[in-house]
Amino acid sequence: MQDKSQTSYKQLEMKSKYTNMFLRWFLYFALILFALYFIFPLYVMVVTSLKTMEEIRQGTLLTWPSGLNFESWAVAWGGRGYGAGDTFLRPYFWNSFKMVVPAVFFSTFIGAMTGYVLTKWRFKGDQWVFLFLLFGCFIPFQAILLPMARTLGVLGISNSIIGLVLVHTVYGIPFTTLFFRNYYISVPTELVKAARIDGAGFFKIFFKILLPISAPIIVVTVIWQFTQIWNDFLFGSTFSFGKAAPIQVALNNMVLSSTSVKEYNVDMASAIIAGIPTLIVYVLAGKYFIRGLTSGAVKG
Amino acid sequence: MLKWLEKNLPKIVMAPAVGLIGWFVYGFVLWTLYISFTNSKILPKYELWGVGQYFKLWGSRKWLIAVDNLLIFTALFLIFCVVIGIILAIFLDQKIRAEGVLRTIYLYPMALSFIVTGTAWKWILNPTLGIQKMFIDWGFENFTFDWLVNREMAIYTIVIAGVWQSAGFVMALFLAGLRSVEDEIVKAAKIDGANLFTVYWKILLPMMRPVFFTSFVILVHISIKSYDLIVALTQGGPGISTTMPALYMTQTAFHKSQVGLSAASAIMMFMAVAAVIIPYLYSELRRENAR
Numbered sequence: 001m002q003d004k005s006q007t008s009y010k011q012l013e014m015k016s017k018y019t020n021m022f023l024r025w026f027l028y029f030a031l032i033l034f035a036l037y038f039i040f041p042l043y044v045m046v047v048t049s050l051k052t053m054e055e056i057r058q059g060t061l062l063t064w065p066s067g068l069n070f071e072s073w074a075v076a077w078g079g080r081g082y083g084a085g086d087t088f089l090r091p092y093f094w095n096s097f098k099m100v101v102p103a104v105f106f107s108t109f110i111g112a113m114t115g116y117v118l119t120k121w122r123f124k125g126d127q128w129v130f131l132f133l134l135f136g137c138f139i140p141f142q143a144i145l146l147p148m149a150r151t152l153g154v155l156g157i158s159n160s161i162i163g164l165v166l167v168h169t170v171y172g173i174p175f176t177t178l179f180f181r182n183y184y185i186s187v188p189t190e191l192v193k194a195a196r197i198d199g200a201g202f203f204k205i206f207f208k209i210l211l212p213i214s215a216p217i218i219v220v221t222v223i224w225q226f227t228q229i230w231n232d233f234l235f236g237s238t239f240s241f242g243k244a245a246p247i248q249v250a251l252n253n254m255v256l257s258s259t260s261v262k263e264y265n266v267d268m269a270s271a272i273i274a275g276i277p278t279l280i281v282y283v284l285a286g287k288y289f290i291r292g293l294t295s296g297a298v299k300g
Numbered sequence: 301m302l303k304w305l306e307k308n309l310p311k312i313v314m315a316p317a318v319g320l321i322g323w324f325v326y327g328f329v330l331w332t333l334y335i336s337f338t339n340s341k342i343l344p345k346y347e348l349w350g351v352g353q354y355f356k357l358w359g360s361r362k363w364l365i366a367v368d369n370l371l372i373f374t375a376l377f378l379i380f381c382v383v384i385g386i387i388l389a390i391f392l393d394q395k396i397r398a399e400g401v402l403r404t405i406y407l408y409p410m411a412l413s414f415i416v417t418g419t420a421w422k423w424i425l426n427p428t429l430g431i432q433k434m435f436i437d438w439g440f441e442n443f444t445f446d447w448l449v450n451r452e453m454a455i456y457t458i459v460i461a462g463v464w465q466s467a468g469f470v471m472a473l474f475l476a477g478l479r480s481v482e483d484e485i486v487k488a489a490k491i492d493g494a495n496l497f498t499v500y501w502k503i504l505l506p507m508m509r510p511v512f513f514t515s516f517v518i519l520v521h522i523s524i525k526s527y528d529l530i531v532a533l534t535q536g537g538p539g540i541s542t543t544m545p546a547l548y549m550t551q552t553a554f555h556k557s558q559v560g561l562s563a564a565s566a567i568m569m570f571m572a573v574a575a576v577i578i579p580y581l582y583s584e585l586r587r588e589n590a591r
Contacts, residue, residue, distance in 0.1 A: 031391055034384075035405045038468070041420045042408070048423065060434040061424060114317045121310035127589075129318060131581060136325045138577045140525050142549040142566040144328040146335065146559060150344070170324045173317050202309045231413030233528040238550065248415045252532060255419050264423050275416040282411035286404055293410060293469060294476050 049073060049269035056264055072265035076254075076273055087257065089273050091243065092250035096230055099161050099246055103168035104225040110169070111176020111221060112214065116206055118177070119184040120192045130181060136174030145238055152239055159240050167239060168229045175228075176221050182295060183217035184210060216288070223285055224292035227278045247274045329570060336563035344559055353564035363565065366543045369455050373462070373544065374523040380463040381519055382512070385470025390500055392471070393478050403475075407468035414465065418532025421461040422448070425533075451541040454534055458542060461529060466522065470515050477511040478504060517580045524572050545569050 048056060049072050050065040079088035118130050148167060149158065157163035187210065195205050236246040245253070251274040255267050282289050305312075339349040357363050388406055392399055409417060424430050427446040435443035447453035481504060489499050527546035530536060536543040536551070543551075545565060553562035 027391055027394055027396070031388075031396065031402055034388060035402055038405050038409065038464070041417065041424060041464070044424055045420045056429060060437050061430060062434065110317050113313050117310045117314050123311065127585065129314065131585060133317065133321050134581060135577070136321050138521055138573055139325055139329065140546070140566070140569045140573050142525075142546055143332050143570040144324065145550070145566070146344070146553060146563060147328040147331040148324070170320050173321060174325075177317065201306070202313070227411060231415075233413060233415050233531070234546075234550075237531075238554070248413050248528075251419065252415050255422075255532075256535075264429065267419060268423065271416045271419040275412045278411045278413070279408065282408055283404070286407070289411065290407065290472055293407075294472055 045268045045272055049265055049272055051265055053263060053265060072263070072269040073273070075263075075266050076269040087250070087254050089247060089250055089254070089270055092245055092247045093273065095161060095245065095250075096247040099164045099168065100226055100229045103165045103172065103229050104222055106165070106169040107172030107176050107225055108218065108221050110173050111178075112180045112211075112218075113206075114173070114177045115180025115182075115184050116210060118181045119187070120189060120205070120210070121202070130177075133174050133177050136171065137178065141171070141234055145234075149239065159242070159244050161244060163239055164235060164244075164246065167235050168225075168232065171235075172225050172228070175224060179217055179221045179224070179292065179295065180214075183214070187213065219285065219288045220292040220295070223281055223288050226281060227289070230278050250274075332563045332566050332570075335560060336567045338560050340560035340563070342557040342559065349560070353560045356561055357564045357568070360561075362540050362543055363545075363548055365540055366545045366548045369542060369544050370524065372455055373459055373526070374520060376456070376459045377462050377466070377523050378516065378519050380459070381467045381470045382515055384463065384467040385515070386474055386505075388467070388471040389474035389478060392475060403472075406471055409465040410469050412465075414526075414528035415532045417465055418461060418529050421457070421464075422533050425457050425460075448534065449538055451538050454538060454542045458526075458529060458533055461533060462523070462526065465529075466519065470519070473511050473515055474508060477508050481507060513580070513583075517576055520576050521573055524569060524576075545572075 044061050047063070047065055048061070050067075050069050051059070051063075052069060052071075055063070055066060075088065077088060077090055077093075079086040079090075114133065118126055152158040152163045152167075155163075157166065191209055192205055195209055200208065231248060232246070233248045233252065236249040237252070240246065240249065251270050254270050334346075335344050336353055337348050337350060338345050339347075339352065392402060396402065425445070425448040427433075427444075427449060430445075432443060432445040435445070447457045485503065486499055489503055494502070525546055526544060527550070530542055530544055530547050534542045536547050546569065549562050549565045549569065552558045552565060556562075
């Protein structure tokens, strides 16, 4: 009697072990299937960019290229060299860098300062000031495009890199403020109070106490701003054209420009070139990228 | 004087940020609001004209199509992003090997611009050489997939690309949420005999209410603003079948030179976003104060 119940218990245990194993397999199968779905467009982009147009017409999206043929990359980056009408990405790529570096620097610096004041030098109504800035994260930029276009015109910096630097700096401030404010709020205020009693001033406290421990949040903020500004299309396409355009605008123009023959391989190479800087940053510093993404979202 | 400076230094440091945002965000929105009440065409005019532009807007077929598309897109975008995001988060939460690699794969689209991914999707979805040809070459001779050039279906291609881009983001939010739940709660439920499904369905997911709320707000706000993806994928076409409010606004302002009308459409977008965001910010701030 007792024996019997014991075996059935064992059977039951075995059975649940098998279901568990089955579930595990299913889990991995599903996860890999999703991974393939997410990889698919990137794979197609890379493979297509390495094919000739002949190969593209003969094969399918998934067909492996016959060799490592970087010609479309060269054309996308440097053109064919026939002068007028030859559009290629190189100058616009550097435009984007010239726009991104100062804009990221200024917006990060301003954000660090406001975040510092909002947490360590609190004043009456500072919560409202924070909310006032925070709302800027969300406004649909369509609501400021018209006056911005006029303002840039009045300042004489429409269709210029400087104009775009200004635009990206200003509309980055709400995000950078949010990041630094949420980071500094967890730094014990006692530290600042003690320094104040010792006679340290506003800037000394910032540079000696807060800045040295700010490396993680600076990385998060810089990555966030870099990605946002590099990937921007709305501002770039509204406030610049021709030679002053950033890379996303140039990419879109290149893909849309309807020459007689559509060169998908060059299109894909161009798209990869426009995406590579942010992709590299993501692969190298994914942890910080995700932190920016989730904290930027969870708190506004 | 020096004393005053020292005392007010924090506020002086704050001033540029507050001033810039005050001018470039609030001032500009007010300017747009004012212009929406005028009869501005190519150049802004400052005599008030009343609410005519709003009547014109809501009587315009193109705007109605844009709003319709926005509703379709938002609904599908929300549902698919949240469902896929939750599934991925729960699956990844099962002590998976190579979790880091998988997470990186699910989230990399967020690092790319909509123009880059839109270009890729446009190529994949094009009927002559894209997915359709792939299936035909595999022997499914009658396979057709022409959504991109089909008036009725083109909006769904934007959903496909949008969900692909943003589902990983929802996953990251939920994964962070699930990881912040204490193990004790799950252990206690398991001791009481709850299986894994019940633990998630009855205990963990209901605890994720704030994450649902956040995802909802972020996704709706992304979809109201969506512009780049449409430009890259369809330019609003075929015809005007995939126009959305953001595209309507820029086209009306910069191609049709109807500044007053486009300001009215921008204000409608602003109000839609505000309706979602203000309650969210309010509740966030209250939660923070309660802590």
